Structure formats: C-alpha cells, structure tokens
Amino acid sequence: MKQILHRGAAWVKAHPKIDIAVLVAGLFIFALVTLFHVSSASIWFDEAFSAYIIRFDYWQIAAFTSTDVHPPFYYWALKLWSDLFGTTELALRSLSIVFAIGAISGAFILMRRLFGRSVAAVSLLFMVLSPMIVRYSDEARMYTLATLIVVWATYVLVRAIQAKNQKRWWVAYAVLVALGMWTHYFTAFVWLAHWAWRGIVVAQKNKGVKAFAKAYFTKSWLWVHVLAVGLFVPWLFFMVKQLGTVQGSGFWIGPVGVDTPVNYLTNIFYYLEHGKTQSWIALLIVTVIALVIILIPKTYRRLRADSRQSFWLVSVVAFVPPILLFLSSLPPLRPSFVDRYLIPSILFYSLFMAVVFVVGTRSWRPIARVLPIILVSGMMIFGISNVYYYGNYNKNSNTHILTRQVINEIKRVGGEGQPIVANSPWLLYEAAPYESADHPVYFIDENTQYIFGSLDMLKESDLHKISDLDAFEKANPVIWYFGATTDADVTPYRDDWRKIQTVSVTSPITGKTVYRATAYQVSAE
Incomplete structure (x- = not known):
C-alpha cells in the first residue's frame, strides 16, 4: 500500500x-x-422574493430592494440570467x-x-x-x-x-x-x-x-x-x-x-x-x-x-x-x-x-x-x-416550506379557471412562481399592512393584487384560499364563503400538516 x-x-x-x-x-x-x-424543494420566501423582484426592470429592482435589506447586484444578475434561461x-x-x-x-x-x-x-x-x-x-x-x-x-x-x-x-x-x-x-x-x-x-x-x-x-x-x-x-x-x-x-x-x-x-x-x-x-x-x-x-x-x-x-x-x-x-x-x-x-x-x-x-x-x-x-x-x-426546511422557524406541493394538489383536483388566493402577502411571494393559466395566484389588498419594505413590490404594483374583492368574486365563483395553518381548513376571508374541499400536505420532516388550501364557493355560478 x-x-x-x-x-x-x-x-x-x-x-x-x-x-x-x-x-x-x-x-x-x-x-x-x-x-x-x-x-427537490419548494421555493421559500427569500428565494421567492428573488423570483418576484426580477419581474421588474433594472431601475425598479434597485428601487424595490433599496427598501428591503440587500443591495441589487445579485438581482440584476438573476434578471439577466432569467431572461436567457427562464424562471x-x-x-x-x-x-x-x-x-x-x-x-x-x-x-x-x-x-x-x-x-x-x-x-x-x-x-x-x-x-x-x-x-x-x-x-x-x-x-x-x-x-x-x-x-x-x-x-x-x-x-x-x-x-x-x-x-x-x-x-x-x-x-x-x-x-x-x-x-x-x-x-x-x-x-x-x-x-x-x-x-x-x-x-x-x-x-x-x-x-x-x-x-x-x-x-x-x-x-x-x-x-x-x-x-x-x-x-x-x-x-x-x-x-x-x-x-x-x-x-x-x-x-x-x-x-x-x-x-x-x-x-x-x-x-x-x-x-x-x-x-x-x-x-x-x-x-x-x-x-x-x-x-x-x-x-x-x-x-x-x-x-x-x-x-x-x-x-x-x-x-x-x-x-x-x-x-x-x-x-x-x-x-x-x-x-x-x-x-x-x-x-x-x-x-x-x-x-x-x-x-x-x-x-x-x-x-x-x-x-x-x-x-x-x-x-x-x-x-x-x-x-x-x-x-x-x-431541503428548504427553515431551522429558525422550524417550518417546512411546502407551497409547491400544495399548489400541485390544487392543480390535480381543482377545476379550470379556479384562481389561488394567498391569505398573506408573504405566501403570495412563495406561490407566484407556481401559478399557471388555469390557476393564477392573487392576494387581497384590503387590510394588507405594507409595513415592511419587502412588500413594496406588491404595494406599488397591481400585479397579483385583488383591489375589488366583490368584482373578483363575481368573475371567479370558485377560488382556492391558500394558507399556512394547523386548522382543518384555511379560515375563509368572508363568512359567506362556502367550503367545497380542502387539500393539504404533511411534512415528512415534522410530521405536521401546516400548508393547506381550501376551495370555496364565493359567488353563484
């Protein structure tokens, strides 16, 4: 030897x-x-922020990240890369x-x-x-x-x-x-x-x-x-x-x-x-x-x-x-x-x-x-x-991010043209990379507190924003309300929403079921 x-x-x-x-x-x-x-892992919030900010032009990227916590050079590089290879x-x-x-x-x-x-x-x-x-x-x-x-x-x-x-x-x-x-x-x-x-x-x-x-x-x-x-x-x-x-x-x-x-x-x-x-x-x-x-x-x-x-x-x-x-x-x-x-x-x-x-x-x-x-x-x-x-398990919050898996369940059992509405702007960021033509992703503007700079992209843009919930309900009789909760269903935003079904994903790491989406009838067909 x-x-x-x-x-x-x-x-x-x-x-x-x-x-x-x-x-x-x-x-x-x-x-x-x-x-x-x-x-292997679903995109989590920090990555989702990266994926969302590159939807804007280079000057807007600098403006939006200036109110967050990081400088813009990486986001500029990622935007250029995504223009070549996709998102x-x-x-x-x-x-x-x-x-x-x-x-x-x-x-x-x-x-x-x-x-x-x-x-x-x-x-x-x-x-x-x-x-x-x-x-x-x-x-x-x-x-x-x-x-x-x-x-x-x-x-x-x-x-x-x-x-x-x-x-x-x-x-x-x-x-x-x-x-x-x-x-x-x-x-x-x-x-x-x-x-x-x-x-x-x-x-x-x-x-x-x-x-x-x-x-x-x-x-x-x-x-x-x-x-x-x-x-x-x-x-x-x-x-x-x-x-x-x-x-x-x-x-x-x-x-x-x-x-x-x-x-x-x-x-x-x-x-x-x-x-x-x-x-x-x-x-x-x-x-x-x-x-x-x-x-x-x-x-x-x-x-x-x-x-x-x-x-x-x-x-x-x-x-x-x-x-x-x-x-x-x-x-x-x-x-x-x-x-x-x-x-x-x-x-x-x-x-x-x-x-x-x-x-x-x-x-x-x-x-x-x-x-x-x-x-x-x-x-x-x-x-x-x-x-x-x-994978993307968050050791700080002890949370397993399973946004993609829940949205895949929605796509599997949901009907065409049923939008996904995130119950928080944070989850909107995580869900946005996985939206499709049949299941676009939104969040509700009213009562959203834009107190953090990381939310300025949502505040200043109408993209993915529901500003008129009544009109949105009339146009979309069935919606999937997506959230992270230990309750059996995602609590409806309005009391008159009628539950149809709930999909959820259990974390193989924690054994807990936190990420869910509930289909609600929100208006007459």
Whole structure:
C-alpha cells in the first residue's frame, strides 16, 4: 500500500497538467451533487422574493430592494440570467451553482499558487463535499455570488502584492471589493480580514508604530480603497438607510449565545444543529476539531516564510468574519449572525483544513496522512445527505416550506379557471412562481399592512393584487384560499364563503400538516 501511494504521488508530480483534469473532475462531481437536488424543494420566501423582484426592470429592482435589506447586484444578475434561461426552479437556482463553480475554481487556483498541488487537490475535495456550499448553491440567493467575489478578490490581492506591474491588479481588487458590497454587505467583514492579514504581514517586517504605519498605509493601499468606496458611493445612502432600519426596528434573527459557534461548526460538517449532533457523530466532530488544533503549530513550523503569510491569509478569511459577525450581534446592536451569510468563510475553512491536514501531517506515514482527509470527507458526505433530507426546511422557524406541493394538489383536483388566493402577502411571494393559466395566484389588498419594505413590490404594483374583492368574486365563483395553518381548513376571508374541499400536505420532516388550501364557493355560478 505504501509503495502504491508513493508511486501514485510520483506519477502525479511528474504530470502537472493532471491538475486540470482533477479540477474538471471535481467540478463535474459538484455539478452532479447540486443538480441532483436543485429542484427537490419548494421555493421559500427569500428565494421567492428573488423570483418576484426580477419581474421588474433594472431601475425598479434597485428601487424595490433599496427598501428591503440587500443591495441589487445579485438581482440584476438573476434578471439577466432569467431572461436567457427562464424562471423555473432549475433556471433560477442554477445561477448559484454557476457562481459556486467559479468560486471553487478560483480557490483551487489560489491554493495551487500558494501551497502547491497536494493542498489544492485536498481543498477541492473539501469544497466539493461541503454541505453548506452544496446547500446554498441550490438556492436562488446571493451567497455563492458573494463567495465568488471574495475568492477572486483574495486571489487578485495576492497577485497585486506579488506582481511587478501592480496597478492593474489593484484596480481589479478595488472593483471586486465594490462588487462585493453591491452583492452582500457582510463581505465587508472579509475586506476587514484582508486588512488584518496585511497588518500581520507588515508587522513582521516593521517594528515600531511609525514604521508600521508607513509600511501599512501605502499610496496604493489607500487609493485602491478610495476607488472601491467611490464605486460603491451611488448605493452608500441606501446601505446606511437599510442598516439603520434593521438596527432601529429589529429583525427576525435571534440573539447569539454559547451555542452559536457550535451550531456554526456542526452545520459546516453535518448541516445539523448542535442539538441533533449526538453520539458518534458528536465524537467525530470533536476529534476533528481537536486534531486541527493540535496540527496548527506543526503546520506553521513546516511552512516557509512566504507560505506562512499565505497560511495567515487563509486563516483570517476563514475565522475573522465569523468572529466579527458574532461581535456585531451583541447588544446594543441587533443580532445578525446567520450561517448562510458566512458561506465565503465556510469555503475558506475548507481551504484551512486542507493546509493543516496536508502540511501538518508530513511526518506521518502515508496511510495515516490519508485518514483525516477520509474522515472529514465521510462526515461531509453525511452532511450532504442531510441537505438532501432537510431541503428548504427553515431551522429558525422550524417550518417546512411546502407551497409547491400544495399548489400541485390544487392543480390535480381543482377545476379550470379556479384562481389561488394567498391569505398573506408573504405566501403570495412563495406561490407566484407556481401559478399557471388555469390557476393564477392573487392576494387581497384590503387590510394588507405594507409595513415592511419587502412588500413594496406588491404595494406599488397591481400585479397579483385583488383591489375589488366583490368584482373578483363575481368573475371567479370558485377560488382556492391558500394558507399556512394547523386548522382543518384555511379560515375563509368572508363568512359567506362556502367550503367545497380542502387539500393539504404533511411534512415528512415534522410530521405536521401546516400548508393547506381550501376551495370555496364565493359567488353563484
């Protein structure tokens, strides 16, 4: 076995072009893993918001998202993508897969440049099998786009420092920093991690405050950030307004606690909350974390000086953003710690583990060196199975989103020309992607409180809106009233509605029946 491993390693070393095949194979596996599951789950509210906002033009998208909580760049990209490929679940979510493939490719190239081929290969393995990356590559949201930008910005930062002709690399870095902010505000934590890394590198060569400051705040470093801020200035006012709204009126995110970092780690490996990480799988994760901690100093000692700087870079991007997000979630600030906001750092945690397990175990026997990699890979494969099982299950509200399944039941048993009326604007968003000519989707305007910016699209547009319920009832004698309730039927909006039948779907995860639709006779034929 030892000879086989040595011969295999020697053959790979003698054929550097094999790296292209390794990368392509890894990306192919990742595409299979994500595409296999991409249409399994119903679109949930956040994705539904993405799907709805791209019905409008680019200026309207910016206007509507300015009153919500995110910048517009992802929505612009999704609109362009949907114009080319449509608005099915596969079409909407596949863009995130494309972004993830770009991020994984960039990270592979980065790690090969910084640490060599072996570390790059193991990094690729961990990224491809990462449950969190798989999960949010199958979601029509901006997380993998943010990750793509972060990875390539980090690569460009390295090239800017190493290159003789630095200007073009610094310009590219400024553009990527700005694009990150136009995509997700929490990429700012990564840019702060880059600042921290630069501080570590500069401090190693410059002793004293004056020497450090002079070496740190160079003209190139300052003007590149001036350029980045300048590129973001058109949206800066809206960012301040959005953050002020969240901090002033609160948000749905719960407070951080001692379980927050534990949940973060169990989701990275298993896509499970810490309360469900029990018995042997709990022991395995403790073992892996302990092994990583033990190997960190050995890894650092075995690296050359330049590679140590690279190790610091990977480490700060992996760990600084989660720490900053945790700290910014403490009182008096509103909590904002959500695992999916940290997908870029989760990817870099895979890179961090790859460095530790390849470099830190160089004195081990070949078979022993492979064991931690196999162990982590097995844990992550188990995590992918949990991604497949839970799908879009909302761990924060303990809700299994089953909108598509209920609408499919309506289409199966309902008659032609029977519209679906959502009993809340939130469910209207979830139902809209599944409407058809026979079963268009609406919501009732009267008594709807448009108190959240995310509802401005409904407030300002007549699309899907019932403004005159009497006229709507005359035109549609039978309607399906759709809602999320534990009652046997969806409570009618008006007392004179007469029930015909109810369809419902039971969650295989919770065993509860919450999503229902009741057919009502609302007027004479």
